[in-house]
Amino acid sequence: MNFVEELKWRGMIHDMMPGTEEQLQKEMTTAYVGIDPTADSLHIGHLVSIMMLKHLQRAGHKPLALVGGATGMIGDPSGKSQERNMLSEDDLNHNVEAIKAQLKKFLDFETGENKAEIVNNYDWMRDFSFLGFLREIGKHITVNYMMAKDSVKKRISGEAREGLSFTEFTYQLVQGYDFLFLYQEKNCKLQMGGSDQWGNITTGTELIRRKTGGEAFALTCPLITKADGGKFGKTEKGNIWLDPRYTSPYQFYQFWLNCSDADAEKYIRIFTLLSKNEIDALVEEHLQQPHVRKLQKALAKDITIRVHSEKDYEMAVEASEILFGKGTTETLKNLPENVLLDVFDGVPMFDIDAQQIHSGINIVDLLGGDLQVLKSKGEARRALKEGGISINKNKVGEDFTVDASCLLNNKYILAQRGKKNFYLIRISG
């Protein structure tokens, strides 16, 4: 199966320029996607682009990951209603390095003619003078052409009418120049990205055509959505990051496990490397017994292992079973300390003076007091009234007193708000 066919059945093609498939069949082709270095870790929103590169490489082509050290300093107006904050040069450098390290988990940077490469557009933009850019690049593209792009139109005449700065307006040209540069320096003939990048990518192919007479191509994938219309990759707590410092493997696993049926069916094609047959079989099984959530489990397993590790995956499953399975106070109490800590890795931890527990402390004061497990006593009281608080998996009321009998391993207390929010309280001293 060739690259385009592969992406097609996975539902990863939104649009592509005529001739793209032919180009890919003709020869080993170098293609790139851009990654905005807005943080020092990738999040799962980036994973789609990375998977495109992965499939590209598996099909024998050469992937480039362009880390936008320069474009990141400007900000893409696509999809944004407002101009965004600019990052400092230091932050950008730090982020670029961190992202490089993460990409190495997904792509082969070592072997073969088609080994992956990372490029940073800051390297070639840094010394490009403003005047130079105007003379060499700007004159090839008309303002009329640039204004016709949706990303620009929306900002000028859309309902929001936020206005856009000249800097933002220029973004597509700068990105277009990246493509031109890579075309000339690395024989890169294809740019890929999310469908919101179409306009930016075509500015690049246009620039290449006008300036060199050469032909380059564009391929975009649909924006990942959720069936309920929410934003993909976000939870109440924010982005789902690849870096375990920001999103623990347990939370990461849980995110995928909690996908809706419709989403899981879509995501498993996009984010895993499972074959069409394997996925079809899983979907079939899922239809028979939706409550078993085989699809979600397979999805969560595959991604967790690839992003983290087999061991992290097993730990996450174990934790999930203890927390959501038939876990009771008894099973909690019997858990050895090291297992307990592993299970609750990534769960917020609070330290409290041993004395307070031994003399008994009211639940409201414990949760809403100085520890700030919950924001305030008012909130603690409210949650208690709603029946939303459990201690060691037992629901408790407002007048519950926490004392030494609640301790797990003589040291820990598991507090729970609702079904999914856990807090571990540890005594000290």
Place this chain on the structure above:
RNA sequence: GGGGGGGUUCCAGAGCGGUCAAAUGGGGCAGACUGUAAAUCUGUUGGCUUUCGCCUUCGGAGGUUCGAAUCCUUCCCCCCCCA
């Protein structure tokens, strides 16, 4: 430079001298139901105390008033139109 419209609690958006911690919708959180789902229904959504009550909040700073988110002064910011 001229003219106009705005800045309200997470967001949108009412309020326009007291009955306003501030309508309504969205979102969030929680409960029931369930598949750790969706849909639905219910409760809740500034802080302290929970009984009355108190404190902080309506762009910033002053002022008028017994009393202001609501009136006045001044400053800051945003948007639109014209030059």
